[in-house]
Amino acid sequence: MPKPIIAIVGRPNVGKSTIFNRIVGERVSIVEDIPGVTRDRIYSSGEWLNTDFNIIDTGGIDIGDEPFIEQIKHQAEIAIDEADVIIFLTNGRDGITGADEEVAKILYKSKKPVVLAVNKIDNPDMRELVYDFYALGFGEPFPISGTHGLGLGDLLDEAAKYFPKEGEEQYSDETIKFSLIGRPNVGKSSLVNALLGEERVIVSNIAGTTRDAIDTKFTKEDKEYVVIDTAGMRKKGKVYESTEKYSVLRALKAIERSDVVLVVLNAEEGIIEQDKRIAGYAHEAGKAVVIVVNKWDTVEKDEKTMKQFEQKIRDHFLFLDYAPIVFLSAKTKKRTHTLLPMINLASENHSLRAETSVINDVIMDAVAMNPTPTHNGNRLKIYYTTQVAVKPPTFVVFVNDPELMHFSYERFLENKLREAFGFEGTPIRIIARARK
Ligand code: GDP
Ligand code: GDP
Numbered sequence: 001m002p003k004p005i006i007a008i009v010g011r012p013n014v015g016k017s018t019i020f021n022r023i024v025g026e027r028v029s030i031v032e033d034i035p036g037v038t039r040d041r042i043y044s045s046g047e048w049l050n051t052d053f054n055i056i057d058t059g060g061i062d063i064g065d066e067p068f069i070e071q072i073k074h075q076a077e078i079a080i081d082e083a084d085v086i087i088f089l090t091n092g093r094d095g096i097t098g099a100d101e102e103v104a105k106i107l108y109k110s111k112k113p114v115v116l117a118v119n120k121i122d123n124p125d126m127r128e129l130v131y132d133f134y135a136l137g138f139g140e141p142f143p144i145s146g147t148h149g150l151g152l153g154d155l156l157d158e159a160a161k162y163f164p165k166e167g168e169e170q171y172s173d174e175t176i177k178f179s180l181i182g183r184p185n186v187g188k189s190s191l192v193n194a195l196l197g198e199e200r201v202i203v204s205n206i207a208g209t210t211r212d213a214i215d216t217k218f219t220k221e222d223k224e225y226v227v228i229d230t231a232g233m234r235k236k237g238k239v240y241e242s243t244e245k246y247s248v249l250r251a252l253k254a255i256e257r258s259d260v261v262l263v264v265l266n267a268e269e270g271i272i273e274q275d276k277r278i279a280g281y282a283h284e285a286g287k288a289v290v291i292v293v294n295k296w297d298t299v300e301k302d303e304k305t306m307k308q309f310e311q312k313i314r315d316h317f318l319f320l321d322y323a324p325i326v327f328l329s330a331k332t333k334k335r336t337h338t339l340l341p342m343i344n345l346a347s348e349n350h351s352l353r354a355e356t357s358v359i360n361d362v363i364m365d366a367v368a369m370n371p372t373p374t375h376n377g378n379r380l381k382i383y384y385t386t387q388v389a390v391k392p393p394t395f396v397v398f399v400n401d402p403e404l405m406h407f408s409y410e411r412f413l414e415n416k417l418r419e420a421f422g423f424e425g426t427p428i429r430i431i432a433r434a435r436k
Helices: 016-024 068-082 098-109 124-136 152-160 188-196 244-257 273-284 305-316 336-350 356-369 407-421
Strands: 005-009 043-048 051-057 085-091 114-119 176-181 201-209 214-220 223-229 260-266 288-294 325-327 382-389 394-399 429-434
Touching: 005 016, 005 068, 016 043, 016 051, 016 085, 016 114, 016 152, 043 152, 043 244, 051 068, 051 244, 068 098, 068 244, 085 098, 085 124, 085 152, 098 124, 114 124, 114 152, 176 188, 176 244, 176 273, 176 336, 188 201, 188 214, 188 223, 188 260, 188 288, 188 336, 223 336, 244 273, 260 273, 260 336, 273 288, 288 305, 288 336, 305 325, 325 336, 356 382, 356 407, 407 429
Parallel strands: 005 051, 005 085, 085 114, 176 223, 176 260, 260 288, 288 325, 394 429
Antiparallel strands: 043 051, 201 214, 214 223, 382 394
């Protein structure tokens, strides 16, 4: 079940990024602690009423050097294309402006639900300012204040009414869903074609097209797969389709629907910043990851080349130390047959459930070997560990005081769990919780 998506639209300076940051909150991102990952603050996740959702600040997507009004229009179109519900943000202090009306015109034409918010209503005396906004034709305007965090609960309550209901995912649990992400021209489409052209691969339906991607279902050796191909949907001829942030957005949506994400690199060009950003999102979404080095045919090799390239990848993607690396060529089909077995492995580990008694043996052995950290004379005590979820495997460690669980100790425990259970290809999560 993919997470619902909220998009914030509105002309500049109404407070979109302020609201975005408020809603996303001070959530500590797992990736942020890890060197080498650049955060891109236009897309993030939030939680409301126990529902996780994703949120897009369309204001962060700048589209070339277009005139300002065109930019806003494109941003509104992106919101319409991508979101389940749109927050149309205005500024109560300015009243309705011409630019607001332009945005409204585009939103009228869409069938997406729109919730109108009037920002910068910093105190109750200012509430009268919102009545004018009924004129925009989107029903009740919700007064909010980004700076003071007022009114956001009511706004999100309203938005949440439009979230899609459970049970809309069309594939069975056993079907392995995977996607290929990477910069343009790294060879994603070629790789999909190579996979589908393999022996004993039976493609059951092409173009189970969703709004955002082409899903191709296939089987090999009685295993069912769906490859989610976003690249195939690129050529819709809209201006914004060529912007980098937009293609990242598309990749993010494919990641959300996947069990396994193939991070595709181009051996010919090496690793660049954009690769890292894309890979960081796969990690943060908690998906299984396989790193694929494509165009291996173009590289002049001796016996050391593969090791050296692998080391370069490890240095650049420190946070993906669990991801296996596959070197191949979609063009010559050399070693493409090694990919599906790797996808299977990553997927199995992603949904692996470890036995509770064994987990606790592993943790107790780990603690015996490397004593728990202390802070101000207090020592971390670990009472009990249990796996609470799969996809990715998630462990809750019951302790005396979660504050004492240092990042480096958590890493140590993670490594011990990995040594014991494998987990190759999947991130694992460890949550320290106070024993009640
Ligand atoms: P964006 O261009 O729509 O993303 O707008 P920003 O989030 O960058 O905000 C524009 C300006 O409005 C900034 O100076 C914010 O501090 C200010 N601002 C945002 N929300 C509020 C609010 O609720 N009240 C007041 N008084 N100012 C706000
Ligand atoms: P995408 O944009 O990531 O989907 O990339 P494409 O699959 O469209 O490939 C981009 C270009 O790279 C095309 O010209 C392909 O023929 C070429 N290409 C793809 N895979 C390989 C490969 O393994 N080796 C070589 N030499 N070229 C490749």
